Amino acid sequence: MTQELQTVLQSYDRSRDSLIPILQDVQGKLGYISEDAVKGISEYLRVSQSSIYGVATFYTQFRFTRPGDHIVRVCQGTACHVRGGQRIMNEVVKYIGIKPGETTPDYKFSLERVACFGSCALSPIVVVDDIVYGRMTPQKTKQLLKEME
Numbered sequence: 001m002t003q004e005l006q007t008v009l010q011s012y013d014r015s016r017d018s019l020i021p022i023l024q025d026v027q028g029k030l031g032y033i034s035e036d037a038v039k040g041i042s043e044y045l046r047v048s049q050s051s052i053y054g055v056a057t058f059y060t061q062f063r064f065t066r067p068g069d070h071i072v073r074v075c076q077g078t079a080c081h082v083r084g085g086q087r088i089m090n091e092v093v094k095y096i097g098i099k100p101g102e103t104t105p106d107y108k109f110s111l112e113r114v115a116c117f118g119s120c121a122l123s124p125i126v127v128v129d130d131i132v133y134g135r136m137t138p139q140k141t142k143q144l145l146k147e148m149e
């Protein structure tokens with residue numbers, strides 16, 4: 001168990017009620033919930049690893065694989081779609097070489113498809129590392145990714 005995980009665990013009661021807050025905290029600090037983290041949480045809370053996976057997979061917010069350094073989200077909601085969201089997605093797929101839901105082998109980028117960011121007036125939308133970029137084009141998106149390399 002890493003020192004970081006130990007520090008997180010020790011700030012919570014050894015109660016099953018702590019499970020979700022611990023998972024959120026671990027993901028916030030490590031970017032995802034590793035196998036080691038599940039093992040550590042299981043020992044700390046005395047809850048089986050399968051129960052932890054069971055609870056965590058119920059909530060889509062939790063990820064179990066290491067994400068890329070940059071998380072690229074391309075909106076595919078209706079407003080963005082009609083204004084070129086699909087062309088932007090195609091450009092990103094072509095440029096970084098992965099499909100939505102995947103991470104590049106060098107862990108530089110993860111790509112996600114999102115249904116609507118609630119910023120339809122600025123469509124089409126691309127969000128990189130939680131920064132919202134409005135009125136994007138395939139070219140502008142490619143340039144943005146290039147600057148992050």
Ligand code: FES
Pocket residue numbers: 075076077078079080081115116117118119120121123124125
């Ligand atoms: S459809 Fe893209 S922000 Fe709403």
